[in-house]
Each structure stands twice: as C-alpha cells, then as structure tokens.
Amino acid sequence: MDTGLIGILTALLAASVRMATPLTLAGLGETFSEKSGILNIGLEGIMLSGAFFSFIFAYYSQSILLGLLGGCLGGVFISMIHGYLSVRLNVDQTIAGLALNFLALGLTSFFFLMAFGRTTDLPECPVVHQIAIPLLSDIPIIGPAFFNQDPFIYLTFLLVALCYVVLHRTEWGINIQATGEHPRAADAAGISVSGTRYRAALLNGVFGGLGGSYLTLALLGFFMENITSGKGYIALVVVILGRRHPVGVLMAAILVGAAEALQFRMQTMGFGIPSQVFNMFPYVITVLVLLFSIGKNRTPAALGEPYIRNNR
Amino acid sequence: PSSSLARNIKVALLLSGPANDGGWNAVALKGLKDAEKKFGIETAYTEHVSVADSESAFIDYAAQGYDLIIGHGFQFGEPAVRVGKRFSRVKFVAIESNFSSKNTASFRMSIEQAGYLMGIIVASMSETGVIGIVGGMEVPSIVKYIEAYKIGAKSQRSDIKILESYVGTFTDVAKGKEAAMAMIDQNADVLSHIANQAGTGVIKAAQAKGLMATGDSWDQNVIAPKTIICSALYHVPTLVLNVVKLVKEGNFKGGIYNQGMEDGVVALSPFHSFESKVPASVKKKVASLTKKISNGSFTVPLIEKRTSN
Amino acid sequence: MPLLCMKQVCKSFGKVQANQKVNLTVERGEIHALLGENGAGKTTLMNILYGIYQPDSGSILMDDQPVSISSPGEAISLKIGMVHQHFMLVPTLSVSQNITLGIKERGYPFTDRKEVDRKITRVSREYGLDIDPTAIIEDLSVGVLQRVEIIKLLYHQAELLILDEPTAVLTPQETENLFAVLKRLKEDGRSIIIITHRIAEVQSIADRVTVLRDGARVGCDNIGNVGEARLSEMMIGRQLDTAVRETSHQNRLNEAAVLSLENVSLNGRNVNILSKLTLELKPGEILGLAGVDGNGQKELAEVIVGIRRPDSGKVLFEGNDVTILGVRKRKRIGMAYVPDDRHHDGLILDMDLSSNLILNAHDQPPFARFHFLNDQVRRRHAEQTITDYQVKTPGVGTLVRYLSGGNQQKIILARELDGIPKLIVASQPTRGLDIGAEEFVNKLLLAQRDRGAGILLISADLDQLIKLSDRIAVIFDGRITGLLNNHAGIDLAEIGLKMAGVA
Amino acid sequence: MRNQVKILGELGSMILIAAITALVGTILVLAVGADTGKAFGAFFSGILGSFYSFTEVLVRATPLILAGLGVAVAFQARFFNIGAEGQLYMGAIGATWAGLYLPAMPLYLHLGIAMMAGFLLGGIWAVIPGFLKSQYRIPEVINTIMFNYIAINIVGILVRTVMANKTSPLPMSPRLSDDLHLPFLADPTRLHAGLLVALVSAVLVYLFLYKTTWGFELRAVGNNPRASSCSGISVKKTIVISSLISGGLAGLAGGSEILGVHGRLMEGISPEFGYIAIIVALLGRNHPFGVVLAGVGIAALQIGATTMQRRAGVPASISLIIMGLLVVLILGRQYWIKSRST
Numbered sequence A: 001m002d003t004g005l006i007g008i009l010t011a012l013l014a015a016s017v018r019m020a021t022p023l024t025l026a027g028l029g030e031t032f033s034e035k036s037g038i039l040n041i042g043l044e045g046i047m048l049s050g051a052f053f054s055f056i057f058a059y060y061s062q063s064i065l066l067g068l069l070g071g072c073l074g075g076v077f078i079s080m081i082h083g084y085l086s087v088r089l090n091v092d093q094t095i096a097g098l099a100l101n102f103l104a105l106g107l108t109s110f111f112f113l114m115a116f117g118r119t120t121d122l123p124e125c126p127v128v129h130q131i132a133i134p135l136l137s138d139i140p141i142i143g144p145a146f147f148n149q150d151p152f153i154y155l156t157f158l159l160v161a162l163c164y165v166v167l168h169r170t171e172w173g174i175n176i177q178a179t180g181e182h183p184r185a186a187d188a189a190g191i192s193v194s195g196t197r198y199r200a201a202l203l204n205g206v207f208g209g210l211g212g213s214y215l216t217l218a219l220l221g222f223f224m225e226n227i228t229s230g231k232g233y234i235a236l237v238v239v240i241l242g243r244r245h246p247v248g249v250l251m252a253a254i255l256v257g258a259a260e261a262l263q264f265r266m267q268t269m270g271f272g273i274p275s276q277v278f279n280m281f282p283y284v285i286t287v288l289v290l291l292f293s294i295g296k297n298r299t300p301a302a303l304g305e306p307y308i309r310n311n312r
Numbered sequence B: 001p002s003s004s005l006a007r008n009i010k011v012a013l014l015l016s017g018p019a020n021d022g023g024w025n026a027v028a029l030k031g032l033k034d035a036e037k038k039f040g041i042e043t044a045y046t047e048h049v050s051v052a053d054s055e056s057a058f059i060d061y062a063a064q065g066y067d068l069i070i071g072h073g074f075q076f077g078e079p080a081v082r083v084g085k086r087f088s089r090v091k092f093v094a095i096e097s098n099f100s101s102k103n104t105a106s107f108r109m110s111i112e113q114a115g116y117l118m119g120i121i122v123a124s125m126s127e128t129g130v131i132g133i134v135g136g137m138e139v140p141s142i143v144k145y146i147e148a149y150k151i152g153a154k155s156q157r158s159d160i161k162i163l164e165s166y167v168g169t170f171t172d173v174a175k176g177k178e179a180a181m182a183m184i185d186q187n188a189d190v191l192s193h194i195a196n197q198a199g200t201g202v203i204k205a206a207q208a209k210g211l212m213a214t215g216d217s218w219d220q221n222v223i224a225p226k227t228i229i230c231s232a233l234y235h236v237p238t239l240v241l242n243v244v245k246l247v248k249e250g251n252f253k254g255g256i257y258n259q260g261m262e263d264g265v266v267a268l269s270p271f272h273s274f275e276s277k278v279p280a281s282v283k284k285k286v287a288s289l290t291k292k293i294s295n296g297s298f299t300v301p302l303i304e305k306r307t308s309n
Numbered sequence C: 001m002p003l004l005c006m007k008q009v010c011k012s013f014g015k016v017q018a019n020q021k022v023n024l025t026v027e028r029g030e031i032h033a034l035l036g037e038n039g040a041g042k043t044t045l046m047n048i049l050y051g052i053y054q055p056d057s058g059s060i061l062m063d064d065q066p067v068s069i070s071s072p073g074e075a076i077s078l079k080i081g082m083v084h085q086h087f088m089l090v091p092t093l094s095v096s097q098n099i100t101l102g103i104k105e106r107g108y109p110f111t112d113r114k115e116v117d118r119k120i121t122r123v124s125r126e127y128g129l130d131i132d133p134t135a136i137i138e139d140l141s142v143g144v145l146q147r148v149e150i151i152k153l154l155y156h157q158a159e160l161l162i163l164d165e166p167t168a169v170l171t172p173q174e175t176e177n178l179f180a181v182l183k184r185l186k187e188d189g190r191s192i193i194i195i196t197h198r199i200a201e202v203q204s205i206a207d208r209v210t211v212l213r214d215g216a217r218v219g220c221d222n223i224g225n226v227g228e229a230r231l232s233e234m235m236i237g238r239q240l241d242t243a244v245r246e247t248s249h250q251n252r253l254n255e256a257a258v259l260s261l262e263n264v265s266l267n268g269r270n271v272n273i274l275s276k277l278t279l280e281l282k283p284g285e286i287l288g289l290a291g292v293d294g295n296g297q298k299e300l301a302e303v304i305v306g307i308r309r310p311d312s313g314k315v316l317f318e319g320n321d322v323t324i325l326g327v328r329k330r331k332r333i334g335m336a337y338v339p340d341d342r343h344h345d346g347l348i349l350d351m352d353l354s355s356n357l358i359l360n361a362h363d364q365p366p367f368a369r370f371h372f373l374n375d376q377v378r379r380r381h382a383e384q385t386i387t388d389y390q391v392k393t394p395g396v397g398t399l400v401r402y403l404s405g406g407n408q409q410k411i412i413l414a415r416e417l418d419g420i421p422k423l424i425v426a427s428q429p430t431r432g433l434d435i436g437a438e439e440f441v442n443k444l445l446l447a448q449r450d451r452g453a454g455i456l457l458i459s460a461d462l463d464q465l466i467k468l469s470d471r472i473a474v475i476f477d478g479r480i481t482g483l484l485n486n487h488a489g490i491d492l493a494e495i496g497l498k499m500a501g502v503a
Numbered sequence D: 001m002r003n004q005v006k007i008l009g010e011l012g013s014m015i016l017i018a019a020i021t022a023l024v025g026t027i028l029v030l031a032v033g034a035d036t037g038k039a040f041g042a043f044f045s046g047i048l049g050s051f052y053s054f055t056e057v058l059v060r061a062t063p064l065i066l067a068g069l070g071v072a073v074a075f076q077a078r079f080f081n082i083g084a085e086g087q088l089y090m091g092a093i094g095a096t097w098a099g100l101y102l103p104a105m106p107l108y109l110h111l112g113i114a115m116m117a118g119f120l121l122g123g124i125w126a127v128i129p130g131f132l133k134s135q136y137r138i139p140e141v142i143n144t145i146m147f148n149y150i151a152i153n154i155v156g157i158l159v160r161t162v163m164a165n166k167t168s169p170l171p172m173s174p175r176l177s178d179d180l181h182l183p184f185l186a187d188p189t190r191l192h193a194g195l196l197v198a199l200v201s202a203v204l205v206y207l208f209l210y211k212t213t214w215g216f217e218l219r220a221v222g223n224n225p226r227a228s229s230c231s232g233i234s235v236k237k238t239i240v241i242s243s244l245i246s247g248g249l250a251g252l253a254g255g256s257e258i259l260g261v262h263g264r265l266m267e268g269i270s271p272e273f274g275y276i277a278i279i280v281a282l283l284g285r286n287h288p289f290g291v292v293l294a295g296v297g298i299a300a301l302q303i304g305a306t307t308m309q310r311r312a313g314v315p316a317s318i319s320l321i322i323m324g325l326l327v328v329l330i331l332g333r334q335y336w337i338k339s340r341s342t
C-alpha cells in the first residue's frame, strides 16, 4: 500500500466517506422532516431501529435486499410514531423524539435478547461487498474514496442527488418548504399540511433506517445493543451544519467523518497523552467550522411548531 | 468448613454495561451462572449500573441479604468500600479496582501477562512489520494489556512498528472498525483489540481485508475462524468461582489480589486454524514463558499509564 | 339562481359565538361587501366558505347544489379563491412559486417555470398589475404582496373571489387600481366578496352589502338603498361621532423642535433605505408622513426610536443628540412608539395583558423596586387602563393573543402614552381597525397633540392624514419629497404624485 | 360540573396510562420468563417500599431537578439548551477543583464556594454557545451537543493528567477530604443537602422568572424577541444571562453529585442526567415547580425500574421501554385533555 502523502490522503478520504455514509443517509431524512417543520430529535432511535430490523430481516432471510427493506420499515416504525405524535397530537416534538430514543434503545435490546438470548457467539447476517467502478476508481485520491466502495455508498450518492432534485427542483420540494415556512399559507393553497408532514416523516424513517442498516448490512454484519452509539445526534448536527441542503449534508458528514478518520490516524502515532485529546477532535472541529459559517443559517420558520388549523 | 458448605449463600453481580455484550460483561455473567450450577447458590445480577447507581445497587443487594456482591469493573471499588462499612457481614468484591477494606476485596486480573505473550505472537506473524492494537476506554485494566503487548512485540522483533489507539468507548462497534481501518491503511497486517464490543469491529475489519487479528476476553475464534490467530482469555468465570468458594468456605478476606496465569484466570486460547501457521519457535517461546510466568520466575512489567511509543 | 348561498351558518369557538345563523347570498357578476366591527365574525364566515373552518351547522349551496367544503383544496377546486387578511405567502419562495403553490401545472412535479412565468406576466399585464414572477416574497413590500395575492386568484381563474380587508395596507392609488381590477373582473362575470372597514369604499365599489354584528346578520341591501350614516349605525349599533382636528394649536409652531433629523442615511443590503433625510417636528403638531409602503417609513420610525442606528446623520431630541442612545433610554426621555406590526413588534402575544402594558416601564417604580416586580401595582394599573381605554377583555390576566385587533391596539397605545411622551411615532395606528376603534385612536392622538406632544403619524391612509395632520410630508425612496401645510385646499393630486415619485 | 368532568377525565386518563404501562410491562416481564408479581412488587417497593427507598428516589431526583431547572430557564428564553450533560460535567470539575485545591477555610464556606465553582463552570460552558447564538446567530443546538462531548473528554483528560490521583493509576481525581461533603439529611440514608439546594434553586428560579425584572425580560425575549427589542429590552444580554443561569444550574447538579455522592471526579458520573433533564423540563412545562414534580416522578420511575431489574432479574431494556412509553403516553394525554377543554 502506498504510504506517501497521496496514499495517506486517499485512505483518509475513503475512511471519511465510509464514516459519512450513515450520517448522510440519516441527515437526508431529517432534512426532509425539518424542512416540512418537524424537528425530530429521535433520529438516534430511528437509526437504531433501522439497524436492528435490517439485521433481523437479513439474518432470517439471508437476503440483503430484504435486510434493506427491514431497515426502512424499522426506521419508519419509529418515525411514524413521532409523526403521529407531532402531526396529529401536536405534542412537543423534542420531548417526543427524546422519549422515542429511549424507547427504541429499550425495544431493540429487548427484542435482540428475545431472539438470540444471552450469547457470546455473534449471530451474523450477510453484508454487501466493495465494488470498484472501472476507470473511475483509478482516479488518484478521490477514485478509491468515491468509486471503490460498497454499493451502499453509491446508493447514498445517488440519494443525495435525488434529494437535491426533489427538494430544489420539483414542486414537491416547494410544497415541503411551504409547509415548514408557513403552514397556514400551504394549507390555504390546498396543500395538506399533515399529509406533507407525514410523508416527510415517512422519508425520515426510510432514510434514517437505511442509515442504521448501513451499520449492520455494510459495515459490521451483526447487531449489538446500542450499535448506533450516538450517531443519530451527530446526524442532527450534520443537518444543521449542512444547512438542510442535501449536498451540504453530505459535505458536513464527510467533514465530521474526516475529523474522526484523522483523529484515529493521529492517535496511532503513539503520543503519550490521554486519548481523549484526540477523541474530542471531531467535536471541536465541528464547533470551529460552525464559527466560520456565521450568519448563513436559516431555520424553517415553523420548525417544531405544531400546525392547528383552528388556531391563529 | 463443611458446616458452612451447608449454608446456601446468595451472590449478586453488578455489570457496568449490557450483559449481552459478548465480552467483558457476558463472561462475568457466565461465571455467575457457573457458580450457581456448581455450588447451588442463589444469584442475581444487574446490568447497566452507572457510576451514579453503583452505591445504591450495592446497598440494595446488601439489604436484601446477599452474602457476596461483585462489582465487575474498577469503578465499583470505592462504592464497595463505602457500603462495606455499613454492612460488615456482607462481602464485597470489585474486579480490576485497587480499593479494599476488611470485607472488601479487589481482584485484579494480570492480563498484562496475556498482553505480553500476544505481542510476541503478533510480532512474529506480521509480514509488513506493522501491527496495531485498539483499546476501548483508556483505563488501567486496558492500558496494562496494551503496554505489555508493546513490550512483548518489541522483544520479539525490535524494529516492529506498533500502532495503537483508544476509541474511547466499549460499545461503538463502527468506531472500532474505523480505528482498525486507519491502522490497515498504514500497513498493519495483524490487529489486536481490547475493546469489548468495539473490538468486534476490529476483528471485522481484519476479516474484511483478509488480514489477521487476535481476540480478547474469550475465545473469539468462532467470530472469524480464518482471521483470529489466538485470543487472550480471562477466565472471569474461574475468578468468580474462586471468590464464591472463598466466601462459602469462610476464607474470604479483604485485600487486593492479583490473579493471573498462575491461578488459571489468565491464559491464551488454542491457535485453532493457525496451529500450523504460527512458527514453532514462537510457540515454544510462548509455552516456556507461560510456564515461567506461572511459576513466578518471570514477571511481566505492569504499566497502568499510557506511555508514548 | 345565485352563485353562492350560505344558509343559517353557525360557528362557535368555545364560548364565543362567532357566527350565529348567518345567511349570505352572492349573485353571479356581483361585488358584495361584508361589513362589521372587529370581531363581528366576517373572517370566520369567509374561512368557513374557504374550508379552513367547519361550520357547526348550516349549509352552503353553490349554483343551488349543496357542497361541503372541508379543506381549502376543495374550495379551490370549486373555483373559490381568497385573499386573506394576513397574507398567505411563503416568504422564502418566489412570486411564481407562490402563485402555483398547490396546483399541478404542466410537467408537474417538474413544473415548467418559464411557461408559468410567462402566463403570470400575461395575466398581470391584462389587469395592469405589474409583477416580477421571479422576485422572492420576503423582498417585496406589502402593496406588491397584495398584488401577488390577487394575481394568484386570477391565475387560478377563481369564479368567486374573497378579499378580506384588502385595502387596509394600500395607498389611495393602489386602492383605485385594485378597484379598477375588481370592476373588470365583475364585467367578466366573476363574483367578489370584499370585507372592509371603510364605508366610502363600500359605496364606491359594492353592489350589495351584508352587515354583521356580534356574529349575526343585521341586514343585507342594495348599496343604493343605504346611506353612509345608516351603514355605520348598522355596524356599530349607534351613531358615530367623528374626531375633528382644531387648528388653534398653530401658535406653538415656532417653538423649538422636539425632534429633528439631520441628513439621516441608512444602507440596506444593496440599496439605500434612507438617503440624507432631514425633517423637523414641533411640539403640539401632528406631522403626517405619506408614502407608499416600503419607501423607508418603517425604517425611519425605527431610526427615530433607536431600534436601528443610522449609518450617517443625526437624530436630535429636544435639541440633544440622541443618535447613539438605545431604545430604552430614548423611551425614558420621552419618546413613544406605536409600531405598524402589532403582533411582531408591539406585543408579546403569549404574555398577559397586564405584562404587555408595562413592557417599557417594567423595571421602573412603581412596577418594580430593586428589580422586584410588584404584581399588585401592575394589576391595578391594568385594571385602570381597561376602564380608561374601554378594552374589551375577560380580565387582566388574559393573554393578549386572545384580544381582537382593536383591543390589542389599545393596549399598545395605553402603554406608549402612559409616560406622557413628548414625541410619539405612530406607524399605521388604525390599520385593520373598525370605524369605532379607529375613531377612538384618532381622538386619542388629537388629545395628545393638544396636550403638547409632537406626533409623527405614518399612514398609508391619506384620508386619515388629512383629517389629523397639521403638516404632511411625503416620503419616496428614502427621501422627503414634499412638505405641505394641511389646509382645506390641500392638493391631493400633488401628494399622490409625490408619493409615486413623479413630482 | 364541567370541572368535575375534567377532573374525572384527568383521573381516568392517568389510570388508563398506568394500565397500559402495566400491561406492556407485564407482557415484557412474562416474555423474559420472570415473575410478574415479584417484578411489580420490586417496582413499587423500590420507590415507596421503605423510607430508605424513597430517599434513594430523592437522591436521584436531585441532579434531575437541578439540571431540569437549567433546561427550563433556557427554554423559557427560547435558548435550546441540549447541553445540560456537558454543563453538569463542567460543574463537577469546578466543584472538585475548588474542593481539592483551595486553601483551608471554614467548612460551609468551602462547600459554598465549591458549589459556586460548579455553577460558574457550568455557566461558562453554556454561555459560550449562548454568546455565539446571541452575537452571531450560530445555532445553539449544535454547539450544546458538541460541548457535551467535549466536556466529557475534558473530564477524561483531567482525571488522567492535572487532576489525577497521584497514588493510583485509576482515572479519578484524588478524594475530597471526608468533611467536605454536603451534610446528610437523614443518616444512614444517602440523602444529602443537594436536595435542599435543588428545592431552594427551584424557589429562586421561580422568583427570578416571575417576580424579577430580569425574569420578566427573559420570558418576554423567549416569547417574542423582536417585540422585546422594539421596546428596549436587550435581547443579546438576556440570552447570555439566561444561558449563564441555565448552565449554572446544570453545573450545580454536577457539583451536588460530587460533593454529595461521589467525593471525587471521575468519568461516567452522569447516566445521561443532562438528556433526561430535557424530558423533566418539558414535562414540567418549563415551570420550576413543575420541574420539581417531574424530576421526582422520573427519578421514581428510574429507581423503580432498576429495583425491578435487580430483584426480579428482568433486563435493563425493559425499564427503558417503560420510560419511553410512559413519556409518550403522558404527551398524548396532554393532547386529549387540551382537545377536550376547547
């Protein structure tokens, strides 16, 4: 393996993209949700549920496709509860999201225990493998990072592009934006606010579930309690950092991924200082990046606000 | 002591994480269940006991009439001593701690012994001359393994390059895998871990890249038979059995105890499919060192704070 | 056969009966005015028609066919269109995106924007409503927004147009334009329901009028059959005595100015909002500031009271330079501000009435001592205010959100006038108020003037300016383009031209 | 009559919630093959089984109330503070530092200063995002989440370096002297004066929010920043002050855990208190007294669930499920009550 600067950069970028993938997927879903006006802190729960059900489906069917389906369903299960609570019951969206995180952690651990008992042998499901795209993967530095990865990552790029088109190039995107900025106006224009928000919640579940499945179906091939370990919270950060724009979310996720990849590499040099100095590197970087993007943020005006037609 | 054998004692176990972690906590629970079978004792356990909850967990079990309460992790040491003052009848044990009192004992496993030997094996197996080890949280019970591992590896091959990192978590499997990938990118061809669940990610990384890895806690060969050279075993079950036996026989005394290869608590697993691949000279060296460590003629250095390479 | 027939419509919100057995009939090709005080139930009735609210009972017939309109979407498909009292436009979207919001144009969801834009331009030309389809809503002034809302209805080819207080924010010229458009629509055979508080407007545009009071219909007639006095009596149930300005104060005009602005400039993102603006205001006079919305009035008001700092120039208050003082300090030395946007700038809707009444003075004795609030004093003060200003409210602890617009405005006025200010900046103080409430505010302003306060009255309503002002200044594009003494023979046309930046 | 119906409705909905939770709990307990009677017995005796068990609930409630108050103050000013966890850890650092390194002084003074140090450090940890929000409009949600992770790592670094215990390799600070401990309120239980600090804080926060001009401004800014600034209230200053107080209260939670429970600084002293505090604040409707009730309620739930785990051998995941479910049901209940009353 090449160990020169080019080699290091290549490996770093490839690692960044890998780590960015689950964050990007979940971030895309949350982007839909937040643009439509629902703030879902329960992203962690969505991802965890997605990871669990994708594993269960893939384990019993030995089929990756069914695994993906399971992941989506798992994510949707949590996101639709949140959607129902926010859209129909108009409850506080933050507290509902937090509660669902606890619920999802409990449910997945419980079901896993039920299915496999207390065991040290690791039940495994099939995983997707890396596929090099001819020619493209030979491009120096970015080739291996973007074109010699597993199909999941290609799917993610595809979805980023698709989400960009849907959100910024179609009427659907306009409807979603209207619902999040001025639900009353959207309603008056004949757009169903609750329908739009439910659909956004559905997408959030699908994407977040896919993000969780990435862990089981691509990265690891097994499930463990709390396998997401806070990635959902980081994905929330990525959404804001990426300014709720699909490409921005991808970039932000790669940035966070790169910071993480870098800290692992710095640690291996074996300085005799506490590892925490390195472990907090990605978080510090995020704060610094935010500092340099001052004033460019715009939050959907109705984010987190329930829409009640009879109120004014 | 035969009279106390008749008494049916109650033993409780506190775990800091999920009992279902396939590692550190799972083996401890297995020990408890073994003890239950062997001695016919009554047992109970609690998982996910946080630092904030450990004292109340000790108190609750003590008040419920348990005779022996084991906290599986260094952080249980101090609360055990504190609660021990109030329940002088009850025996407390913390594993990997260094707190003790009249009725509180700390049992420390000399896993550095396994780390040292593992370093030798790994260094001998590496073709690239680069090896890597991933730790979970940076705590003494992990650090001492890694530091001994580094010394062992250097003793086998002085030009060996050792990559080490701590992922700061025992649960984040994806992080463990990425830490390993970072090492693979830097040419490491044998990877070790002492990171519990997160370590499984390390094994997965090696497996995916067709490289070698070592296991930890229990014989992890089953996870990746073609990848795992050998595992460092901590017979926590044995430890638990030892402790329960002491209590049952009324021989329990507070204090700090080290248990290692000599007590059958620390060991290396068989090589399984690597039996033929590990050079005979290395196998011989490891075997003789094991003997020396067990009979006390060789002491592996105990370093509990991270040093620079 | 009438186009629309609403029969015995009832709607209540909790204990409030917003509509009680209301009947409304609208013929094809008719302009029908809906009249009533604030809170009479006009908007509620229209919201029911547009599918936003569901009636508790009653029925709606269109072309004699009973219809149930359970959402705005259904209303739209019945070719009903509505311009709401508060604009329903998404600030981050373009004009054209707002216009096609919710409808499936050719190519949907990849709507052909270019074609839509062309269609919009065509429609807008046809009715003389000039608009740039690609402009973003949040960059536009209210007058233009109104235009967008109307074009939206035309674009949708609505047969029945509902306009809820469309003229409240328009200048006379804009109102005239609007009415011209409405008349053309009527000739095209469309029907229009218009809500307004201005009786003169009703008489100039409507064919028939329906009057609501306290949620019930008090009458419906051809416009020719009812005079102005009769209409206002139907509305408020009594005769209105109008405020009259006396000119006797003129002798104070040679006193030192209470407010002078010297070459005040304010830069926007890439335009000058105010350019070297100079203006003087004497104690005891009302200086009316006429102008089309969006020519710097709001910013000027904010510079005077200290919400914004000018980029250059000076603000003098009683001869002292106050340019660098903050809002709080300026209010302490005798400035008062009645903002145009009650809900955003003037009130804290989710705090109670008594708290809103002390928003400037909350840390001053007697409301607070050593930073501790005195609840009792605050409550008593609120009770006093409720009687003094005849605020209609269940109690002092009511959230301001639940007061009607007129009563909300009274809260702001009561608060701002409490300190016996020397300078009052009043921006659109009667916008959206019914005639009763409007008279109340007018009288209050005149009383303040007679007391000796200098008042800068910013209004888009020329009639009001002429009724109240001693002098009238015209603002255009951030500059004062004219300053006239108000007397009987004042040239309205000249003001209009200056407002349009022509003269 | 109306009132009676309402009360009956509320009571009914509470019973329904309890019934649903109990049903789900029973199913889960049966699924793992544990003894349901034992499990529920343990749940309730964990909370109210004895005076001692109730004090355990209060010990648990103490940091939840303090951090919950902090979150509530921030939320009232519409400062979305998700960083109570990090602020709590910073408070723990401050209290430990003051406890270890300040020169000898009278005990109560020393305790007071140590708590103040906790308040201060927690406050600083929230004021940075507060300042960045008010000055540069940088979203506080990101910063407060990031600051959580950073704070936890800082604790990790400190207990291994400058604040490390020289005599032991374990990652812990030296132990505070035994006297330097918040007084116990009911020996031999673990109930300590941190609870009093929490209750007094609740009263003070109440007075601050509803009886002082600063609190008035804070609520005004939280409700409508634009109108507040138009009437002369400094929005920036208010956000900075509210974030300081918010973080300070969370810092007090950390200080009280150090001085009342642990006696030294180490990692992991907060089992997500800072995140649960958000639930506490919101369930308490951001009102100080509501926070006290919600804090005790959530603490009881947690203690009951862990006791159930300990004594009946059900897995910890069941308590997570029950907690999540209960919060969701309570949220739903608020909706039913609201929709019925209008």
Ligand SMILES: Nc1ncnc2c1ncn2[C@@H]1O[C@H](COP(=O)(O)OP(=O)(O)OP(=O)(O)O)[C@@H](O)[C@H]1O
Pocket (backbone or CB within 6 Å): A310, A311, A312, C013, C014, C016, C017, C018, C036, C037, C038, C039, C040, C041, C042, C043, C044, C045, C085, C404, C405, C406, C434
């Ligand atoms: N969403 C609502 N919730 C509760 N009550 C309402 C609501 N909307 C209207 N009301 C009640 O219905 C009555 C009529 O309100 P409506 O908005 O129809 O008046 P309006 O005639 O349009 O007044 P204005 O001239 O001020 O616009 C009000 O007095 C109010 O009490």
Ligand SMILES: Nc1ncnc2c1ncn2[C@@H]1O[C@H](COP(=O)(O)OP(=O)(O)OP(=O)(O)O)[C@@H](O)[C@H]1O
Pocket (backbone or CB within 6 Å): A311, A312, C013, C038, C039, C043, C085, C342, C401, C402, C403, C404, C405, C406, C431, C432, C433
């Ligand atoms: N949420 C609500 N609950 C109860 N009554 C309400 C509510 N919102 C508005 N109202 C009532 O609706 C009536 C009219 O409200 P509306 O907002 O239309 O007032 P308005 O005079 O038109 O003010 P503006 O046009 O300036 O907003 C008022 O009498 C008010 O009391």
Ligand SMILES: [Mg+2]
Pocket (backbone or CB within 6 Å): C042, C043, C044, C085, C164
């Ligand atoms: Mg109205």
Ligand SMILES: [Mg+2]
Pocket (backbone or CB within 6 Å): C038, C085, C165, C405, C432, C433
């Ligand atoms: Mg109105």
